[in-house]
Amino acid sequence: MTLEVRVPASSANLGPGFDCLGLSLPLYTTLRARQAPTLTVVPRGAALAGTPADATNYVYRCMEALAQEVGRPLPALHLEIESAVPLARGLGSSAAALVAALLTANAVLGEPLTRRGLLDLASRIEGHPDNVAPALLGGIVIATFDGQRAQPLRIEPPHGLGVTVLIPEFELNTAKARSVMPPTYSREDAVFTASHAALTTAALMSGRLELLAEAMQDRLHQPYRAALVPGLERILAEAGEHGALGAALSGAGPAVLCFHRVGHAGPETGALHLFLQRVMAAEGLSGRILDLPIEPDGASVLGQFGE
Ligand SMILES: Nc1ncnc2c1ncn2[C@@H]1O[C@H](COP(=O)(O)OP(=O)(O)OP(=O)(O)O)[C@@H](O)[C@H]1O
Numbered sequence: 001m002t003l004e005v006r007v008p009a010s011s012a013n014l015g016p017g018f019d020c021l022g023l024s025l026p027l028y029t030t031l032r033a034r035q036a037p038t039l040t041v042v043p044r045g046a047a048l049a050g051t052p053a054d055a056t057n058y059v060y061r062c063m064e065a066l067a068q069e070v071g072r073p074l075p076a077l078h079l080e081i082e083s084a085v086p087l088a089r090g091l092g093s094s095a096a097a098l099v100a101a102l103l104t105a106n107a108v109l110g111e112p113l114t115r116r117g118l119l120d121l122a123s124r125i126e127g128h129p130d131n132v133a134p135a136l137l138g139g140i141v142i143a144t145f146d147g148q149r150a151q152p153l154r155i156e157p158p159h160g161l162g163v164t165v166l167i168p169e170f171e172l173n174t175a176k177a178r179s180v181m182p183p184t185y186s187r188e189d190a191v192f193t194a195s196h197a198a199l200t201t202a203a204l205m206s207g208r209l210e211l212l213a214e215a216m217q218d219r220l221h222q223p224y225r226a227a228l229v230p231g232l233e234r235i236l237a238e239a240g241e242h243g244a245l246g247a248a249l250s251g252a253g254p255a256v257l258c259f260h261r262v263g264h265a266g267p268e269t270g271a272l273h274l275f276l277q278r279v280m281a282a283e284g285l286s287g288r289i290l291d292l293p294i295e296p297d298g299a300s301v302l303g304q305f306g307e
């Protein structure tokens with residue numbers, strides 16, 4: 001009997017909501033687990049090429065972290081991992097892998113942790129809740145975190161709001177993108193960013209989509225990360241002129257997120273795609289542009305664990 005856990009990608013920050021605001025996207029990491037005589041780890045598909053096929057795999061290490069947390073050993077397992085979430089692009093691949101691992105280990109060990117306990121552990125491992133909370137809960141999530149416990153509030157995605165993501169081909173790991181940020185900020189920049197994060201959250205909760213462009217400005221991370229992401233400054237400055245409701249670096253980058261309106265005939269993104277393609281051409285970048293809905297449901301657990 002096979003247990004199957006499916007966890008969506010996520011886009012964190014949404015501009016000023018650094019480390020606390022994110023949304024779920026319908027690209028999935030899937031982890032299948034069944035009992036086996038010895039541990040086997042099988043990463044499948046091009047996206048996971050190069051990830052380890054043994055106990056050093058990030059997914060298995062996260063499962064062991066849960067086993068240690070609850071003081072119960074994992075049995076021998078056969079694990080298969082597939083992912084449509086591109087790695088190290090700012091779309092929450094590590095959070096999807098982590099949440100899949102924790103949900104699987106928790107099911108294998110007889111559900112010692114509640115979903116709330118899983119969110120706390122995932123936030124501690126990731127260091128912040130802005131990817132793991134939407135990956136677990138779906139929709140848009142604002143979450144505080146005190147280093148031990150997360151307090152999430154899920155926001156139902158507003159009607160008529162979609163997401164366009166530009167996913168460059170190059171990777172940028174989160175540690176590097178965090179290392180370029182300063183250790184302290186002026187009061188002015190802190191107030192600027194906190195007020196814009198509050199307005200972004202309120203605009204999303206109330207469906208006041210016309211406020212997003214103004215609201216999604218940030219002074220904590222994007223100005224410093226722009227040097228690592230060619231074209232980011234131009235997209236943030238000009239996407240609104242090409243139909244975007246707002247734009248932000250997705251997570252730690254290099255992907256960029258633009259909000260768009262979804263009308264009766266679907267996403268209204270023709271002009272936005274042309275603009276993003278022009279920016280990529282001007283910067284000599286290759287990559288993909290996807291229109292996606294916000295994923296409403298979050299992680300799912302199917303099947304049963306056994307031999
Ligand atoms: N399905 C997976 N299986 C094994 N390892 C994974 C998997 N998904 C992610 N990882 C590990 O996580 C790393 C990427 O994590 P990183 O935090 O740098 O980027 P990200 O999570 O994709 O982006 P962001 O946090 O900005 O949204 C990969 O290089 C790999 O080591």
Ligand SMILES: N[C@@H](CCO)C(=O)O
Nearest residue numbers: 012018019174251252
């Ligand atoms: N809030 C995190 C998300 C990526 O893990 C960051 O921007 O560094």
